[in-house]
Amino acid sequence: MENQLDLFNKAASKLTLTRPLAFFDLETTGVDFVKDRIVEISILRVNVDGSKTSKTYRLNPTIPIPIESSKIHGIYDEDVITAPTFKQVAQEIFDLLNPADLAGFSSNRFDVPMLLEEFIRVGLSFSIDDRSLIDVHRIYTHFEKRTLEAAYMFYCNKVLENAHSAEADTLATYEVFMSQLERYAADLKGDVKFLHDLSNEERFIDSGRRFVFISGKPCFNFGKYKGRPVEEVLRTDPGYYNWMMQGDFAQHTKQKLTEIKEKLKKN
Numbered sequence: 001m002e003n004q005l006d007l008f009n010k011a012a013s014k015l016t017l018t019r020p021l022a023f024f025d026l027e028t029t030g031v032d033f034v035k036d037r038i039v040e041i042s043i044l045r046v047n048v049d050g051s052k053t054s055k056t057y058r059l060n061p062t063i064p065i066p067i068e069s070s071k072i073h074g075i076y077d078e079d080v081i082t083a084p085t086f087k088q089v090a091q092e093i094f095d096l097l098n099p100a101d102l103a104g105f106s107s108n109r110f111d112v113p114m115l116l117e118e119f120i121r122v123g124l125s126f127s128i129d130d131r132s133l134i135d136v137h138r139i140y141t142h143f144e145k146r147t148l149e150a151a152y153m154f155y156c157n158k159v160l161e162n163a164h165s166a167e168a169d170t171l172a173t174y175e176v177f178m179s180q181l182e183r184y185a186a187d188l189k190g191d192v193k194f195l196h197d198l199s200n201e202e203r204f205i206d207s208g209r210r211f212v213f214i215s216g217k218p219c220f221n222f223g224k225y226k227g228r229p230v231e232e233v234l235r236t237d238p239g240y241y242n243w244m245m246q247g248d249f250a251q252h253t254k255q256k257l258t259e260i261k262e263k264l265k266k267n
Contacts, residue, residue, distance in 0.1 A: 113207030
């Protein structure tokens with residue numbers, strides 16, 4: 001029987017990289033990426049030559065960590081008193097993730113939006129427009145229906161120790177992904193763009209999923225203008241822009257709305 005290392009080597013040979021692929025996981029103060037903050041981020045960057053770079057940051061979120069969240073990831077206020085803030089290490093994280101495609105477990109719905117908000121708050125322009133986003137959970141549920149712990153047992157035949165710590169979850173996600181490439185070799189390509197398309201049901205424009213491409217045009221994905229082209233609405237109801245900019249929307253959503261408006265001015 002092949003051991004796990006042999007399976008990894010087989011899977012790695014099937015993975016085609018044109019630039020680094022960064023697996024990452026976040027632990028946070030909560031699930032509202034507009035208001036909550038990161039308390040831990042772990043990154044495993046797989047380089048084009050197959051070498052790996054791993055880094056984990058424990059962060060002071062600058063806001064209290066709710067006890068409910070601490071009970072999940074095991075990080076309490078007293079654990080981060082002397083830790084750096086995201087702002088203090090943002091450039092280092094930014095550099096580690098550039099230029100890289102991104103991968104995670106349920107990352108497209110939470111981790112990527114949360115990370116975007118943090119970068120925007122500190123004034124760093126971290127764009128996902130030209131990156132492939134691989135969601136290992138989407139690949140998993142495409143073939144199976146499980147949690148990360150169950151996925152780890154199913155694909156790797158191991159119990160996930162220290163679940164809900166960013167480092168353990170990041171490493172487990174990477175192992176599950178590599179095992180997926182081997183198990184579903186007949187259906188999965190090692191091409192990052194193919195995996196990106198499989199991981200994304202729809203092509204959302206912003207982290208808050210308020211805008212989506214329909215027939216190649218940015219359209220609203222919520223409210224009274226759902227399905228309508230954003231440019232069309234901005235022309236006929238210019239006050240809607242101000243309403244959104246003053247509303248409780250993600251900073252990335254507001255950023256993308258402004259970009260569309262500025263493009264409209266030039267046309």
